[in-house]
Amino acid sequence: MALDGITPQELRDAVLWHLTYTLGKDPGHASLYDWRMAMSFSLRDRIVEPWFDSTRLTYETGAKRVYYLSLEFLIGKMLNDAATNLGLRDVAERALEGLGPRFDELVADEPDAALGNGGLGRLAACFMESLATLGVPAHGYGIRYEHGLFRQRFEGGRQVETPEDWLKQKHPWEFERPEVAYEIGFKGSVHGDSWSPGESVMATAHDMPIVGWQGKWANTLRLWAAESTNLLDLDRFNAGDYTAAAEPEALARTISRVLYPDDTTYAGKELRLKQEYFMVSAALQDILRRYFVTQTDPRQLHKHVAIQLNDTHPAIAGPELIRLLMKRGLTFEEGAGVAERVLNYTNHTLLPEALERWSTWLMGNVLPQHMDLIERLDDRHRKAHPDRPKHVGIVQNNEVHMGNLAFIMANKVNGVSALHTDLVKETVFADLHALHPGRIVNQTNGVTPRRWLKLANPALATLITDTIGEGWEADLDRLQELEPHIGDNGFATAFGAAKRANKVALSNWIGETTGIATDPDAIFDIQIKRIHEYKRQLMNILQTVALWHRIRQDPDGDWVPRVKIFGGKSAPGYAVAKEIVHLINDVAAVINADPQVKGLLKVVYPPNYNVSMAERLIPAADLSEQISTAGKEASGTGNMKFALNGTPTIGTLDGANVEIRERVGAENFFLFGMTADEVVARRRIPDHARLAIEASQTLRDVLQIVAEGRFSPDDPDRYHGIVDRMWHHDYFLVASDFDAFDAAQSRVDSAWRDPAGWQRMAALNTARVGYFSSDRTIRGYMADIWDVTPAS
Ligand code: RUG
Numbered sequence: 001m002a003l004d005g006i007t008p009q010e011l012r013d014a015v016l017w018h019l020t021y022t023l024g025k026d027p028g029h030a031s032l033y034d035w036r037m038a039m040s041f042s043l044r045d046r047i048v049e050p051w052f053d054s055t056r057l058t059y060e061t062g063a064k065r066v067y068y069l070s071l072e073f074l075i076g077k078m079l080n081d082a083a084t085n086l087g088l089r090d091v092a093e094r095a096l097e098g099l100g101p102r103f104d105e106l107v108a109d110e111p112d113a114a115l116g117n118g119g120l121g122r123l124a125a126c127f128m129e130s131l132a133t134l135g136v137p138a139h140g141y142g143i144r145y146e147h148g149l150f151r152q153r154f155e156g157g158r159q160v161e162t163p164e165d166w167l168k169q170k171h172p173w174e175f176e177r178p179e180v181a182y183e184i185g186f187k188g189s190v191h192g193d194s195w196s197p198g199e200s201v202m203a204t205a206h207d208m209p210i211v212g213w214q215g216k217w218a219n220t221l222r223l224w225a226a227e228s229t230n231l232l233d234l235d236r237f238n239a240g241d242y243t244a245a246a247e248p249e250a251l252a253r254t255i256s257r258v259l260y261p262d263d264t265t266y267a268g269k270e271l272r273l274k275q276e277y278f279m280v281s282a283a284l285q286d287i288l289r290r291y292f293v294t295q296t297d298p299r300q301l302h303k304h305v306a307i308q309l310n311d312t313h314p315a316i317a318g319p320e321l322i323r324l325l326m327k328r329g330l331t332f333e334e335g336a337g338v339a340e341r342v343l344n345y346t347n348h349t350l351l352p353e354a355l356e357r358w359s360t361w362l363m364g365n366v367l368p369q370h371m372d373l374i375e376r377l378d379d380r381h382r383k384a385h386p387d388r389p390k391h392v393g394i395v396q397n398n399e400v401h402m403g404n405l406a407f408i409m410a411n412k413v414n415g416v417s418a419l420h421t422d423l424v425k426e427t428v429f430a431d432l433h434a435l436h437p438g439r440i441v442n443q444t445n446g447v448t449p450r451r452w453l454k455l456a457n458p459a460l461a462t463l464i465t466d467t468i469g470e471g472w473e474a475d476l477d478r479l480q481e482l483e484p485h486i487g488d489n490g491f492a493t494a495f496g497a498a499k500r501a502n503k504v505a506l507s508n509w510i511g512e513t514t515g516i517a518t519d520p521d522a523i524f525d526i527q528i529k530r531i532h533e534y535k536r537q538l539m540n541i542l543q544t545v546a547l548w549h550r551i552r553q554d555p556d557g558d559w560v561p562r563v564k565i566f567g568g569k570s571a572p573g574y575a576v577a578k579e580i581v582h583l584i585n586d587v588a589a590v591i592n593a594d595p596q597v598k599g600l601l602k603v604v605y606p607p608n609y610n611v612s613m614a615e616r617l618i619p620a621a622d623l624s625e626q627i628s629t630a631g632k633e634a635s636g637t638g639n640m641k642f643a644l645n646g647t648p649t650i651g652t653l654d655g656a657n658v659e660i661r662e663r664v665g666a667e668n669f670f671l672f673g674m675t676a677d678e679v680v681a682r683r684r685i686p687d688h689a690r691l692a693i694e695a696s697q698t699l700r701d702v703l704q705i706v707a708e709g710r711f712s713p714d715d716p717d718r719y720h721g722i723v724d725r726m727w728h729h730d731y732f733l734v735a736s737d738f739d740a741f742d743a744a745q746s747r748v749d750s751a752w753r754d755p756a757g758w759q760r761m762a763a764l765n766t767a768r769v770g771y772f773s774s775d776r777t778i779r780g781y782m783a784d785i786w787d788v789t790p791a792s
Pocket of ligand 1: 118119120121123311348349354416445633634635636637655
């Protein structure tokens with residue numbers, strides 16, 4: 001099913017054809033947008049055939065299908081991804097020669113599809129790509145949010161959110177399927193096993209083909225948009241009440257309007273629960289419809305279908321699947337039995353606040369029949385396990401625990417790194433694990449090397465191909481073959497040149513977008529991720545202050561130049577994270593303007609971090625900051641992307657850092673800080689923060705500087721809250737790990753002074769992390785969870 005080749009001339013003709021006949025534009029008057037659309041349609045055309053072939057083959061072979069249900073898919077841009085996987089990037093560049101804009105300009109023009117928050121959504125996108133690469137018949141199901149994750153701006157250093165509008169222009173990668181629509185009910189009343197919803201909306205499908213490496217297989221990402229079940233209220237319209245007439249449509253569309261509506265209010269919570277149910281119900285109705293095209297017995301569903309629930313967000317799938325199966329004639333008990341064999345649940349966090357709980361009142365109000373089914377499921381589980389401790393139930397203290405619901409309904413439950421999976425067994429699900437030994441399995445996360453190396457870092461990708469030949473993109477363990485070459489002068493020079501070229505490009509971009517000049521020969525030290533206390537951006541910026549303070553005390557010292565780069569958004573309602581954002585910006589403003597520092601230290605925080613920015617930053621990084629409080633980061637995937645791109649980590653023994661360090665070798669990883677066990681023990685010490693601060697002259701000085709208002713002269717008290725919390729609370733143990741982090745940063749400086757040694761370390765990172773391909777992760781899910789084999 002490989003693609004036929006296409007010449008630049010043929011692609012050029014296709015682009016001109018779409019420009020003329022699809023867009024109705026004369027090439028002489030076409031805008032950048034027009035060219036981008038024409039190129040996207042031309043490449044999309046190349047995907048359609050393998051897409052159809054994949055579907056046909058799946059029907060022919062009756063292969064088992066995988067369904068990945070996720071409230072987030074952080075896809076980013078699609079044009080370059082499609083061109084890369086089709087092997088047509090060079091062809092696309094040449095096709096445009098002399099016509100109008102360059103291919104990279106088209107790529108830059110595409111808005112990021114930011115339908116996710118961070119690692120969890122990006123993982124879902126990597127998985128979709130790996131599933132297609134491996135030829136696994138799979139569908140992703142999610143929501144077509146009109147507005148993805150908000151745009152971040154800084155005003156006076158503060159984060160300001162504005163709506164994101166990726167759909168303002170037509171999205172060329174989707175096919176609207178108005179004929180694929182399901183009614184989704186809410187509220188109303190229940191009589192026996194029958195539910196009469198009080199409200200309903202329509203879920204209509206929009207399909208994006210996701211093409212795998214070399215265009216051999218394509219799967220569908222089906223995103224649901226909410227629409228009204230009612231047409232315009234014509235009576236009201238004719239009576240002149242235009243607003244009221246349009247109300248049903250507007251209300252219905254609210255459901256797919258924004259990713260993560262603020263859920264601090266009751267209305268916000270209700271909307272979020274409705275979003276979850278909306279996606280799940282549409283997906284399950286669609287899955288069953290497809291199943292019954294070829295099958296008749298719902299009891300055999302597990303032989304043909306495996307469903308993965310990405311986090312607790314789609315956990316309502318348990319009761320919903322039972323409800324749908326009961327409508328097809330199964331008893332509650334039969335339905336529950338089928339659901340348990342089909343559903344699987346991935347846990348991505350131990351943080352209690354991220355394990356969803358809904359009040360029974362809200363659940364009973366929005367989904368009355370599901371509340372009923374949840375209670376029956378809880379009862380059924382208690383009866384099956386009479387020794388079950390009370391706090392293990394699905395319903396506790398008038399709340400529905402979605403984590404427990406997902407666990408109880410799952411065939412397999414998985415954690416996302418070895419350490420995380422152990423902690424899942426020992427902590428959040430310890431009791432359920434005791435009742436269901438063997439249900440929890442580990443699947444360490446991975447990232448797609450096509451996007452995160454081939455596409456993002458052409459310089460390094462070319463060097464790899466030149467050194468070990470083609471084929472590593474779909475067989476990432478082959479990166480090991482680089483190792484014997486690492487000592488060669490030619491390889492070392494080329495590896496260094498690739499990194500430097502990426503750093504020069506990043507430095508130029510930083511200059512253009514922020515006005516800050518950076519030295520490409522400095523250490524590019526990067527921390528990019530959601531802003532969260534447990535990820536400890538605070539520790540990083542405080543250590544930056546320590547370095548600044550030292551440079552000022554000895555301006556003529558032999559300092560290693562550094563550029564500290566931060567990227568990330570704070571949740572809009574997360575006040576402490578927003579303070580940290582503000583502090584980073586305030587510190588940056590002071591340090592970057594300080595003549596005493598002589599440019600030896602720069603702090604850069606480009607706003608609106610997203611997938612595209614990550615693609616730009618990661619290939620240019622020298623140091624990857626993975627410094628979370630041990631036991632808190634489930635896995636991390638940024639850590640894998642950096643290492644793959646030849647960037648050593650400074651990090652704690654947390655999440656997948658542990659496995660990265662094992663693979664790259666302890667000598668190629670800057671380890672510091674407490675272990676997860678030590679963290680637990682440390683927290684038991686009363687006043688641990690005060691003790692740590694009193695023991696560290698450096699940290700005391702830094703906190704003093706911040707408290708004095710040196711970074712906020714206009715508002716000297718601004719950071720009293722941060723400093724006060726450090727002394728008296730410090731749940732994430734910034735103080736206790738600070739000196740160890742500072743010492744590890746000194747080790748980084750020493751290592752940097754030996755350029756050949758540093759480069760060897762960087763190259764070994766690339767050579768030894770083939771394991772972290774999402775292809776390997778997906779193979780693990782296939783074997784241990786889904787029981788599927790590729791169809792192609
Ligand atoms: O925080 C975790 C990351 O450690 C992990 O790598 C990623 C993918 O497994 O998921 C992130 N995550 C967890 N995002 N949201 C949650 C909690 O709902």
